[in-house]
Amino acid sequence: MSLTHATQAVPGGIDLFEEIGRLKKAKNAVILAHYYQDPDIQDVADFVGDSLELARAAQKTQADLIVFAGVHFMAEGAKILNPTRKVVLPDLDAGCSLSESCPPEAFRRLREKHPDHFVVTYINCSAAIKAQSDVIVTSSNAAKIVERVPRDRPILFAPDRNLGAWVAKQTGREMLLWQGGCIVHETFSERKLAQLRVEHPEAKLIAHPECPDSLLQKADFVGSTSALLKHVIGSPHGQFIVATEEGILHQMRKQAPGKTLIPAPPLANCACNECPFMKLNTLEKLYLALRDEAPELTLPEELRLKALAPLQRMLDWSA
Ligand code: 13P
Numbered sequence: 141m142s143l144t145h146a147t148q149a150v151p152g153g154i155d156l157f158e159e160i161g162r163l164k165k166a167k168n169a170v171i172l173a174h175y176y177q178d179p180d181i182q183d184v185a186d187f188v189g190d191s192l193e194l195a196r197a198a199q200k201t202q203a204d205l206i207v208f209a210g211v212h213f214m215a216e217g218a219k220i221l222n223p224t225r226k227v228v229l230p231d232l233d234a235g236c237s238l239s240e241s242c243p244p245e246a247f248r249r250l251r252e253k254h255p256d257h258f259v260v261t262y263i264n265c266s267a268a269i270k271a272q273s274d275v276i277v278t279s280s281n282a283a284k285i286v287e288r289v290p291r292d293r294p295i296l297f298a299p300d301r302n303l304g305a306w307v308a309k310q311t312g313r314e315m316l317l318w319q320g321g322c323i324v325h326e327t328f329s330e331r332k333l334a335q336l337r338v339e340h341p342e343a344k345l346i347a348h349p350e351c352p353d354s355l356l357q358k359a360d361f362v363g364s365t366s367a368l369l370k371h372v373i374g375s376p377h378g379q380f381i382v383a384t385e386e387g388i389l390h391q392m393r394k395q396a397p398g399k400t401l402i403p404a405p406p407l408a409n410c411a412c413n414e415c416p417f418m419k420l421n422t423l424e425k426l427y428l429a430l431r432d433e434a435p436e437l438t439l440p441e442e443l444r445l446k447a448l449a450p451l452q453r454m455l456d457w458s459a
């Protein structure tokens with residue numbers, strides 16, 4: 141049985157930051173991290189970005205070992221794009237509710253019912269779904285990519301219904317939507333948000349397009365994690381209510397130190413605006429993954445090649 145994450149304890153008395161730096165050099169490794177990772181992980185990473193930026197970074201790296209601090213589909217994307225590198229993920233169980241909402245067999249049946257549809261899928265899906273797609277999108281290039289789909293082809297969009305509906309609005313293209321959703325972005329309480337806006341009338345609401353349309357309609361700006369970060373840095377405004385996973389606040393605080401950032405409130409009094417999958421990765425697991433070069437992400441070559449075609453098309457169409 142192969143383990144999904146390292147189980148050994150981190151040896152006592154070591155400075156994890158120092159050790160990670162030393163191992164990175166010794167092994168010619170690179171650490172790629174998504175904005176939803178813990179602040180410590182973002183701080184040891186060589187590159188922090190949104191899904192599109194991370195895919196590009198993974199494709200062009202010359203490192204022998206890629207430690208991917210993100211969720212499974214992201215590390216899988218790195219392997220698809222750069223198969224000669226060894227890819228490890230601190231915790232292989234770091235999944236994604238969107239990806240899980242779209243099982244390959246059910247998706248195949250839907251496609252077969254709509255053979256004329258051009259299949260556009262959000263990068264938050266498994267390699268088995270990518271392999272059934274015509275083109276992949278991320279939240280930062282979805283509208284641009286959909287604009288390039290031949291006008292005479294109806295579109296099937298999966299798995300995120302909210303991103304799909306938002307892109308349909310932006311592009312005026314009708315789309316058949318797979319009914320998947322993100323457990324983090326569908327959890328914000330619009331009642332509490334309305335109250336927050338009364339308390340902070342100056343604050344601008346910025347949101348990720350995985351949020352429901354009712355929330356996006358009220359937002360002053362909608363974009364991918366990177367776009368939200370750039371917006372906060374460049375905007376003349378000083379206060380923002382941020383409707384996405386709270387990990388992004390770390391970079392916002394670092395890169396826009398004078399601004400007031402208020403996380404959008406979840407429904408319950410919980411930490412539901414933290415992605416439980418992203419947060420399975422810890423600095424300790426990252427250190428062990430780098431040290432032991434495990435758990436490794438592998439893919440059958442036939443599946444990798446099928447998934448590569450639509451992923452490469454996305455990179456070509458959004459260059
Ligand atoms: P982006 O960073 O591409 O905006 O994606 C957000 C997300 O949900 C990743 O899982």
Ligand code: SF4
Pocket residue numbers: 176211235236237238239264322323324325350385415416417418
């Ligand atoms: Fe998936 Fe949502 Fe977590 Fe992103 S935030 S990895 S879409 S569950």
